[in-house]
Amino acid sequence: MSPVTEYINILIYLGVALFIGVAALLAGALLGPKRPRPTKLMPYESGNDPIGRVERYPVHFYVVAMLFIIFDVEVAFLWPYAVNAGPLGVGGLIAVIVFVGIVMAGFVYEWLKGVMKWD
Amino acid sequence: MEFVWTAVKALLVVVGLLTAFAYMTLVERRLLARFQHRLGPNRVGPMGLLQPLADAIKSIFKEDITVREADRLVYLLAPLISITFALVAFGLIPFGPEGAFFGLDPWVLDIDMGILYLFAVSEMAVYGVFLAGWASNSKYSLLGSLRSAAALVSYELGLGISLLAPVILVGSLNLREIVEWQAQNGWLILWQFPAFLVFTIATMAEAARTPFDLPEAEQELVSGYNTEYSSIKWALFQMAEYVHLITASALIPTLFLGGWHAPAFLPDIPFLWLFVKMALFLFLFIWIRATWFRLRYDQLMRFSWGVLLPVALVWFVVTAAWVVFKGGVA
Numbered sequence: 001m002s003p004v005t006e007y008i009n010i011l012i013y014l015g016v017a018l019f020i021g022v023a024a025l026l027a028g029a030l031l032g033p034k035r036p037r038p039t040k041l042m043p044y045e046s047g048n049d050p051i052g053r054v055e056r057y058p059v060h061f062y063v064v065a066m067l068f069i070i071f072d073v074e075v076a077f078l079w080p081y082a083v084n085a086g087p088l089g090v091g092g093l094i095a096v097i098v099f100v101g102i103v104m105a106g107f108v109y110e111w112l113k114g115v116m117k118w119d
Numbered sequence: 120m121e122f123v124w125t126a127v128k129a130l131l132v133v134v135g136l137l138t139a140f141a142y143m144t145l146v147e148r149r150l151l152a153r154f155q156h157r158l159g160p161n162r163v164g165p166m167g168l169l170q171p172l173a174d175a176i177k178s179i180f181k182e183d184i185t186v187r188e189a190d191r192l193v194y195l196l197a198p199l200i201s202i203t204f205a206l207v208a209f210g211l212i213p214f215g216p217e218g219a220f221f222g223l224d225p226w227v228l229d230i231d232m233g234i235l236y237l238f239a240v241s242e243m244a245v246y247g248v249f250l251a252g253w254a255s256n257s258k259y260s261l262l263g264s265l266r267s268a269a270a271l272v273s274y275e276l277g278l279g280i281s282l283l284a285p286v287i288l289v290g291s292l293n294l295r296e297i298v299e300w301q302a303q304n305g306w307l308i309l310w311q312f313p314a315f316l317v318f319t320i321a322t323m324a325e326a327a328r329t330p331f332d333l334p335e336a337e338q339e340l341v342s343g344y345n346t347e348y349s350s351i352k353w354a355l356f357q358m359a360e361y362v363h364l365i366t367a368s369a370l371i372p373t374l375f376l377g378g379w380h381a382p383a384f385l386p387d388i389p390f391l392w393l394f395v396k397m398a399l400f401l402f403l404f405i406w407i408r409a410t411w412f413r414l415r416y417d418q419l420m421r422f423s424w425g426v427l428l429p430v431a432l433v434w435f436v437v438t439a440a441w442v443v444f445k446g447g448v449a
Contacts, residue, residue: 006230009125010207013227016129017206020137021199021355028351032180041187043257043347061265064420068272071428075279078435079235082286085439093443097436104432116421 063115074103128220128227133206140361141171147405154409181350186255189347193254198348198355201247205359208240209366213295215379215389225379225389226295233294234286237370238279241325245271247359248344255347264344270419274324277427281317284431284438285310285374298378308375313434315375317427322367324423326360329408364404365397372396 081088081096110116145160145167152159160167185194210227219225230236245268252264285307286292289300301307308315323329345356372378372393379393414422 005121006228008122009228010230010236012122012125013129013210014203014207016126017133017203018199020133020206021202024202024351024355025195025199027179028183028354032350033182035182036184038187040184043186043188043255057261057265061269064269064273067424068276071276072279075276075283078280078283079286079292081439082283082435083290083292085287085442086290088443090443093439096439100432100436104429107428111425116424117417 067110067115070106071103074100124223125227128223129210132210132227136206136209136362136365137358139365140358141175143361143365143401144174144357145171146401147408150402150405151409154406175354178350178354183351184349186257186347188256190254190256193250195352197247197251197254198352198359200250201244201359202355202362204240204243204247205362205366208237209362209369211237211294212366212369212373212393213298213378214393216387219389229293229295231291231293234282234292238275241278241363242272242275244325244359244363245275247356251348251356252344255344257347260344260347266416267344270324270416270423273420273423274321274427277317277321277423277431278325280428280431280435281314281321282374283435284314287435287438287442294373294378297374298380301377302380306375306377311375311434311438313430314438315371317431317434318374319371321423321427322371323404323407324419326363326367326404328364328404329411329413364401368397368400368404369393371400 077099078096081092085092148170149159149161149167160170163170163173185191211230211233212226213229214220214225217224228236248271249264249268252260252262252267255261285297288307288310289297291297291300297307304310345353348356376396379387379389381387381392385392
């Protein structure tokens with residue numbers, strides 16, 4: 001166990017990094033010209049007004065995110081095993097193989113379903 | 120008092136990283152030029168050494184445009200999130216034994232959850248990318264950001280699963296202990312070569328380098344999620360990307376190549392050896408960028424899910440079986 005002070009150090013570090021970032025943004029905001037023009041503020045479309053609205057996008061990304069969550073949960077289960085693999089011995093190994101096998105069965109299923117085919 | 124030293128060290132690391140980022144851009148341009156038989160930027164200052172400074176001043180003094188109909192708060196927050204969480208990951212890396220830094224420890228953070236902390240902060244990069252695309256209110260930015268975010272989370276998995284196997288051998292998540300273990304038992308790359316390969320490939324994707332640099336593919340989708348950003352905000356995204364790269368090139372040696380310890384029987388000099396290894400990896404990344412083509416987006420995803428993930432998982436199970444039946448390291 002690390003002492004709690006180490007975790008306070010993380011907060012200090014975060015504070016320092018955030019301060020630098022804010023300082024950079026402030027410098028950028030204060031310096032430099034300020035000449036807004038309607039054409040300048042338009043979203044990118046080579047000078048034309050963009051056609052269509054920004055709202056819908058392919059559902060693929062949702063699927064990828066969902067799969068990522070599932071597998072990340074799997075990894076979260078595997079970390080505690082990884083640290084204690086030796087002491088847990090053969091029983092632990094069998095349990096982990098069963099667990100990984102179940103998740104991988106799901107993975108094979110979605111792979112054969114063609115989730116990763118982008119066309 | 121201890122916290123004051125932490126703050127000082129954190130400030131040093133952050134400023135050091137920003138300087139390193141500036142000069143990395145120069146080194147990269149010069150090296151890419153060398154690979155292509157040309158000279159690269161050598162006009163500003165001797166050997167182009169003032170080029171990064173000129174670039175920085177230019178980007179600060181450019182007009183800071185907020186696009187019409189952008190989500191103003193999120194538009195401002197996205198680069199801030201990107202840069203903050205890029206900077207925060209570096210503090211874990213040990214550069215030497217205790218007290219090697221003028222009597223202080225040569226690291227900013229020393230936590231037992233080291234590796235998990237790394238994953239937590241590298242996941243935050245996805246937020247920066249996605250929010251930038253969303254806040255810009257431009258369909259190209261949105262699509263670019265979605266692609267980048269999907270690629271980032273996919274390779275994050277390869278990253279995580281590839282590190283499980285070395286952790287089985289070491290039995291700790293603390294980076295310092297991983298380095299010490301390597302000093303005792305030999306570098307992890309010898310024990311864990313497949314994990315090393317998967318991890319290196321995944322970090323290249325995380326830092327958005329070729330062959331995985333779709334987020335900044337200039338010819339495709341109008342350069343990705345930072346299309347609508349100008350001046351310092353755009354610079355902050357670039358900065359975050361390079362800081363990720365520098366962190367990756369420090370992490371790989373720390374985890375797999377013995378950290379700050381010297382190779383073979385050379386004397387251990389704190390700082391020096393890790394800097395040498397970092398330079399090697401940075402050179403390797405630039406070399407790869409100069410040499411390779413870019414993957415198409417569907418190939419990128421298939422490679423992550425279809426190759427890296429199964430390989431890493433199988434290797435994890437193999438390592439676990441090996442540790443259980445051999446009873447640890449021989």
